[in-house]
Amino acid sequence: MRRLLLVFLGLLLGAAAGASELRGTGDLGVVVERASGRLLIVEHSHDTRLAEIDGLGDLSHASVVFSRDERYAYVFGRDGGLTKVDLLTRRIVRRIMQAGNSIGGAISQDGRLIAVSNYVPGGVRVFDADSLDLVADIPAEYQPGKFSKTVGLVDAPGNRFVFSLYDANQIWIADMSGDPHKPVITRYKDIGKAPYDALITPDGRYYIAGLFGEDSMALLDLWHPEKGVRRILQGYAHHDEKLPVYKMPHLEGWGIAGRQAFVPAVGQHKVLIVDTEAWKLAGEIPVHGQPVFVMVRPDGRQVWVNFAFPDNDTVQVIDVESRKIVKTLKPGKAVLHMEFTPRGESLWLSVRDANRIEIYDTRTLEKVKELPADRPSGIFFTDRAHRIGL
Amino acid sequence: MTLKARTHMHVHGAHGGRRGACVRRLLLFAALSGLMLSAVADALPLQRQAALRDLVHEDCGACHGMRLTGGLGPALTPQALQGKDHDFLYATISEGRPGTPMPPWGPLLTRPEIDWIVDYLKHPEGRP
Known part of the structure; x- marks a missing residue:
C-alpha cells in the first residue's frame, strides 16, 4: 500500500514536471524543417528552441495558421496532410491526410473552421478546428468533370473564405456564416489569366490575386462584392529587361504601410510601391535581385526583402520614409523566410543551406543570435492568430 | 564552378x-x-551532382514539390515522365515553357548539367 502511494506520488510529480510551470503562448512560434518533415517549437522572449515535433510528412511549401487562443498550430503539408500541434504539451493532437496535394490553408474569423487549398483533388476542404472532422467539401469544378487547382486561400471578415482557381481564371467566395456544412459560393469568372497566389489586405477589405498570364492583378473589394473583380496595376510586370522568373514572389509578403503597399515586382530587380487608395503605381525601388518576400515591420517604418535564386543569399532593408536601402545583409545561401516579432523589435530569418535561424535587432540591423535548425524554411509566430489573412 | x-x-x-x-x-x-x-560531359564531379540534386528538389521543388510529386507544376516522378524522351525534357528545362510559369534554365545551367538532371529525373535511384 505504502509502495503504491509512493508510486502514485512519483507519477504526480512526474506529470507536474512534464507540464512544467504555467506559461502563455503569445511568444511562441514554429519553424519548418521541411526536408526532415519536422517542426521546431521556438519562443522569442529569450530566443530559444523548445522542442522538435516529428512526423509531419512532406513539408515543402508548408504553411501554418494558429488557433485564436494561440495554443494550437495547424500545419498544411504539400502531401495533403493537415496536422494540429499543441504548442504547450508539444505533441501532435491530430493528423489527417485530407487530399493528395495541397498548398496551404486558413482559419475562419470565428476560429472554428480550418480551410485547406488543394491541387489534387482541385478545390477547398473545410474542417472543424477542434476535431479536424470534415465540415464542407468545395470542389473547384469549373466545367463538368474538370477541377482546378486552388490558390491564394484566405480568411475574410464575415466568416468567409476567398480563393482563386489557377486553371479556370476565377475567384470564389465561400460564405460560411450560415450553416457551415452548406457554404454559399459566389463565383467571379474571367478575372485574369492564371491566378497563382493572392493576398487580403490587413483590414480584410481587398482581395488581390497575382496573375501569371498577364501584367496586371485582379482586385475584389469585399465591402462591395457586387461590383465584381477589376484589373489593377496594368503593365506593372512589363519591362524590356524582364528576366525569367525562377521563384514566383509570395503575395503574402506584400507589406502595407499607411496607404503605400510594398510589392515584389515579377521578374525584375525591383520593389514596387502601390498607392492603396488609387491602386496605382506610386514608385519603385531598385533592389539586389528578384524579391520573394517584402515584409513591413509592424510599425511601418522598415521593409525587409529577400530574393529568388540565384540571389537568395542576400537580404535588404529599406527605409520607408526615404525609400532608400539602408542595409544589405549576407546571411548565407538560401534565405527562405522572415518573420517579425509581434511589435517588430526583432526579425527572425531562416538560412536553409547554413542550417540556422538568424535573429536581427531591427533598430541596429545587427545580428544578435543564431539558432541551429535543419534546413529551415518557414517561420511562423503565434501573433498571426489575431491577424486577418494570416 | x-x-x-x-x-x-x-x-x-x-x-x-x-x-x-x-x-x-x-x-x-x-x-x-x-x-x-x-x-x-562524361561525368560531372560528385559534388556538382549533389548540388544539382539539391537544385532539383529545392528549387524545381518550389513548383513541382520537394518530392517531385507535383504542385502548381506537374509531377516529375519517373512514372509521370514515362514516354517523354530525353530531348523533350532537355528542351523544357533549357528553354522553359512559354505561357506557363516554367522558366528557361539554360541561362543558369550547362548542357551536361541539364543532361544530368534529365537522367536523374528519369532514373533517380542509384544517384548521389
Missing part, C-alpha cells in the same frame, strides 16, 4: 549598363566552358 561563373554573369546582365564587360565575360566564359565541357 561553371554554374557560379554563369550565375554571376547573369546577374550583371540583368542590371544592364555593363554590356561591354558582360560580352567580354561571355566570350571568356565561352572559351573556358568550351575547354571544360569536354571534361565534364
Whole structure:
C-alpha cells in the first residue's frame, strides 16, 4: 500500500514536471524543417528552441495558421496532410491526410473552421478546428468533370473564405456564416489569366490575386462584392529587361504601410510601391535581385526583402520614409523566410543551406543570435492568430 | 564552378549598363566552358551532382514539390515522365515553357548539367 502511494506520488510529480510551470503562448512560434518533415517549437522572449515535433510528412511549401487562443498550430503539408500541434504539451493532437496535394490553408474569423487549398483533388476542404472532422467539401469544378487547382486561400471578415482557381481564371467566395456544412459560393469568372497566389489586405477589405498570364492583378473589394473583380496595376510586370522568373514572389509578403503597399515586382530587380487608395503605381525601388518576400515591420517604418535564386543569399532593408536601402545583409545561401516579432523589435530569418535561424535587432540591423535548425524554411509566430489573412 | 561563373554573369546582365564587360565575360566564359565541357560531359564531379540534386528538389521543388510529386507544376516522378524522351525534357528545362510559369534554365545551367538532371529525373535511384 505504502509502495503504491509512493508510486502514485512519483507519477504526480512526474506529470507536474512534464507540464512544467504555467506559461502563455503569445511568444511562441514554429519553424519548418521541411526536408526532415519536422517542426521546431521556438519562443522569442529569450530566443530559444523548445522542442522538435516529428512526423509531419512532406513539408515543402508548408504553411501554418494558429488557433485564436494561440495554443494550437495547424500545419498544411504539400502531401495533403493537415496536422494540429499543441504548442504547450508539444505533441501532435491530430493528423489527417485530407487530399493528395495541397498548398496551404486558413482559419475562419470565428476560429472554428480550418480551410485547406488543394491541387489534387482541385478545390477547398473545410474542417472543424477542434476535431479536424470534415465540415464542407468545395470542389473547384469549373466545367463538368474538370477541377482546378486552388490558390491564394484566405480568411475574410464575415466568416468567409476567398480563393482563386489557377486553371479556370476565377475567384470564389465561400460564405460560411450560415450553416457551415452548406457554404454559399459566389463565383467571379474571367478575372485574369492564371491566378497563382493572392493576398487580403490587413483590414480584410481587398482581395488581390497575382496573375501569371498577364501584367496586371485582379482586385475584389469585399465591402462591395457586387461590383465584381477589376484589373489593377496594368503593365506593372512589363519591362524590356524582364528576366525569367525562377521563384514566383509570395503575395503574402506584400507589406502595407499607411496607404503605400510594398510589392515584389515579377521578374525584375525591383520593389514596387502601390498607392492603396488609387491602386496605382506610386514608385519603385531598385533592389539586389528578384524579391520573394517584402515584409513591413509592424510599425511601418522598415521593409525587409529577400530574393529568388540565384540571389537568395542576400537580404535588404529599406527605409520607408526615404525609400532608400539602408542595409544589405549576407546571411548565407538560401534565405527562405522572415518573420517579425509581434511589435517588430526583432526579425527572425531562416538560412536553409547554413542550417540556422538568424535573429536581427531591427533598430541596429545587427545580428544578435543564431539558432541551429535543419534546413529551415518557414517561420511562423503565434501573433498571426489575431491577424486577418494570416 | 561553371554554374557560379554563369550565375554571376547573369546577374550583371540583368542590371544592364555593363554590356561591354558582360560580352567580354561571355566570350571568356565561352572559351573556358568550351575547354571544360569536354571534361565534364562524361561525368560531372560528385559534388556538382549533389548540388544539382539539391537544385532539383529545392528549387524545381518550389513548383513541382520537394518530392517531385507535383504542385502548381506537374509531377516529375519517373512514372509521370514515362514516354517523354530525353530531348523533350532537355528542351523544357533549357528553354522553359512559354505561357506557363516554367522558366528557361539554360541561362543558369550547362548542357551536361541539364543532361544530368534529365537522367536523374528519369532514373533517380542509384544517384548521389
